[in-house]
Amino acid sequence: MALHFGAKQMFSYDPEKSSIDLTEKYVNFSKGLLSFPLNVPGTAYHKCLEDHKKALNVMLEVLNKRLSSPETHQGDVLDHIIKDMKVENFLTEEFAVQLMFGLLFVTFDSLSATLTLAFKLLAENPTVLEDLTAEHEAILKGRENPNSPITWEEYKSMTFTLYGTHAIPAGWAIMAVTSALQLDPNTFENPLAFNPWRWKDVKANVISKHFMPFGGGMKQCAGAEYSRVLLSLFFHVLVTKYRWTKIEGGDIVRTPILKFRNALRIKISKKHT
Known part of the structure; x- marks a missing residue:
């Protein structure tokens, strides 16, 4: 949920129209971050690298479509990135895609865990929920x-x-x-x-x-x-x-x-x- 919301704000991602499940890619990427760096098929690290590339390709495809149709505006973060690319030399296509991936990772990793923890702890501590609601x-x-x-x-x-x-x-x-x-x-x-x-x-x-x-x-x-x-x-x-x-x-x-x-x-x- 958190990742889909963040991706929609970032580059108007629609999970129902995408052939790639970004949530799955980010889950595998997260699992491989702290795994033993053995890049052979079947390892968590290899899966991490592969799904990282697939997620980047999804974002690169969206970026290229926007660049080829400059009249298209979605009102998302990517629109602002494309605008800044015209005046900032360091904002290359590769940098823009990596930036979106990193910002989206924030929404996936920390927010998903925090929201799950909140549902659990607030349900188990009604006094806290009462003060929060008030x-x-x-x-x-x-x-x-x-x-x-x-x-x-x-x-x-x-x-x-x-x-x-x-x-x-x-x-x-x-x-x-x-x-x-x-x-x-x-x-x-x-x-x-x-x-x-x-x-x-x-x-x-x-x-x-x-x-x-x-x-x-x-x-x-x-x-x-x-x-x-x-x-x-x-x-x-x-x-x-x-x-x-x-x-x-x-x-x-x-x-x-x-x-x-x-x-x-x-x-x-x-x-x-």
Whole structure:
């Protein structure tokens, strides 16, 4: 879901019209990233490289079609990239395709896991869901038109949904194993517990040293703000318009990257207004 949404915004991808399943290609690419680099048929690494090429070819084909029909405009990210290609020498066709692949990977890898984790943890922690819903329903009540789109001010008011950013001082060099920092019981009491309220009392200097979900410094994840905005807007619609219950699955494993041993199955329905 997250990848299809991101691909639609990126280059108007329609999974029903495409001969290539991008989700499958990205899954295989992700599995091969941390595999043993043995490039022979049958290995995860070989599959990773092959599906990486196939995904790039899909995007290159779309790019070439747009370049051959300059009058065609879809209003997506690719339109802006093509516009910039006319004035920026470094923006070659190859660079543009790699850029789209990288930006789309952000939507697939981190957002898919985060959304799955949110469905699981919110279903298992109704008190958290109650506070989250109250925050977003307050936004709706404060509008003159409840059906109007979310404004930037409303997005920034989601203090329970979104924890604020932090600045890395100039000149700092940071090399950290973020999973070790974020799971340190000396810093975060009971670090494996789902406790969003912990962020209300934690000090800024503790956050800057021990909580880096998007990295830090000059190499912070390029998709950081995109991820924050998309997740916040998704939760706004989710908790104000829908309810769900967990059926089964969603068992968490850490390698140390958080993954799921099996699929999370939920039952979702619209709220009655």
